[in-house]
Amino acid sequence: MKRRIFIAGGGTGGHIYPGLAIAQELQKADPEIEIHFVGTRHGLESKIIPSNGFPLHYINVGGLKNVIWYKKLFIFFKFPIVFFQCLYLLIKYKPQFIFGVGGYSSGPFVLTAAIIGKKTALFESNAQPGITNRILSYFVGTSFTLFEESQKYLKSKEVILSGFPVRGQMTLSPKRKNSNLHVLIFGGSQGARGINITASEMIRKFSDQLQDVEFVHQTGRLDFLTYQKLYQDAKNVECREYLDPIKQYYDWADLVICRAGASTISELSACGKAAIFIPFPFAADNHQQKNAESLESIGAAEMILQKDFTSDLFFKKIQEYKSNKEKILELELQIHKRYKANAAKTIVEKILTT
Numbered sequence: 110m111k112r113r114i115f116i117a118g119g120g121t122g123g124h125i126y127p128g129l130a131i132a133q134e135l136q137k138a139d140p141e142i143e144i145h146f147v148g149t150r151h152g153l154e155s156k157i158i159p160s161n162g163f164p165l166h167y168i169n170v171g172g173l174k175n176v177i178w179y180k181k182l183f184i185f186f187k188f189p190i191v192f193f194q195c196l197y198l199l200i201k202y203k204p205q206f207i208f209g210v211g212g213y214s215s216g217p218f219v220l221t222a223a224i225i226g227k228k229t230a231l232f233e234s235n236a237q238p239g240i241t242n243r244i245l246s247y248f249v250g251t252s253f254t255l256f257e258e259s260q261k262y263l264k265s266k267e268v269i270l271s272g273f274p275v276r277g278q279m280t281l282s283p284k285r286k287n288s289n290l291h292v293l294i295f296g297g298s299q300g301a302r303g304i305n306i307t308a309s310e311m312i313r314k315f316s317d318q319l320q321d322v323e324f325v326h327q328t329g330r331l332d333f334l335t336y337q338k339l340y341q342d343a344k345n346v347e348c349r350e351y352l353d354p355i356k357q358y359y360d361w362a363d364l365v366i367c368r369a370g371a372s373t374i375s376e377l378s379a380c381g382k383a384a385i386f387i388p389f390p391f392a393a394d395n396h397q398q399k400n401a402e403s404l405e406s407i408g409a410a411e412m413i414l415q416k417d418f419t420s421d422l423f424f425k426k427i428q429e430y431k432s433n434k435e436k437i438l439e440l441e442l443q444i445h446k447r448y449k450a451n452a453a454k455t456i457v458e459k460i461l462t463t
Contacts, residue, residue: 117147118215119154123372128210130274134453195221223248234371236399272449273375293362300329311420369401381445409443
């Protein structure tokens with residue numbers, strides 16, 4: 110019988126892309142393996158997974174965090190329906206292994222699979238796991254993680270420090286010989302309004318003192334037209350809606366200003382880029398700040414909380430890094446040390462031998 114593996118999760122790129130990396134590594138290991146994804150219709154997986162050629166099955170589940178009480182009640186009442194949706198897929202397709210990568214669909218699908226005796230595992234990408242994966246870890250056989258700090262929260266029989274499965278093109282960036290300081294500012298595919306406001310204010314306020322600094326500012330779709338107009342006379346600023354392919358911008362940059370999601374951190378680690386992290390202050394369980402603190406504590410990055418991220422402080426940091434290229438080189442060295450190559454291969458080898 111053909112081996113069939115289900116990967117459950119989604120919502121954001123931070124959950125979807127490691128799932129895709131694992132799926133592609135599984136195909137490399139055994140082209141005969143049949144891989145399916147489970148997600149929701151309102152997550153990014155509904156666009157990304159089909160375009161990569163994998164079947165995607167939907168379950169009707171939503172998150173409970175930051176949701177008004179009557180919507181939480183509605184979600185609770187839907188749990189039995191979600192359970193039977195998961196059960197139906199498991200009975201119909203009879204997968205031999207179920208892997209959870211986080212997101213709304215991961216918890217119920219992996220838990221249902223574990224309850225009926227299927228082989229299961231999960232991937233936790235943050236320094237402080239959310240409540241779902243903490244509970245789920247009691248039921249799955251193996252937990253894979255990126256941060257050493259997260260191991261104490263995960264209660265699986267086996268917890269493996271695997272690293273983060275990044276896209277294959279994320280390799281160490283070549284050394285640059287830029288005369289000007291190159292600063293890349295981005296907030297993920299949707300942008301980050303808090304970063305956009307402060308960065309644009311700083312660039313306009315200190316424009317006369319930034320002639321030897323070049324910026325690429327990715328704003329996201331919602332803010333793009335506003336900032337494109339704002340920067341139209343700035344010769345040292347390239348305004349982008351998206352960064353595609355993002356690798357060429359990593360290679361271009363000396364310094365990156367960004368959020369502290371696990372996917373971004375892992376790409377920066379793979380490419381060896383100096384970064385100042387501005388954690389998203391409303392992230393679940395404050396996990397972005399925990400991620401950034403983990404790297405800052407070992408001298409692999411710098412962190413500024415969004416409440417402290419002012420145009421004056423940002424300008425001060427630009428001046429510091431402009432006059433101290435050795436600091437950039439040290440951050441590059443330390444963050445690349447955190448990178449674990451072949452994370453997807455490590456996970457796949459475990460899946461195929463379990």
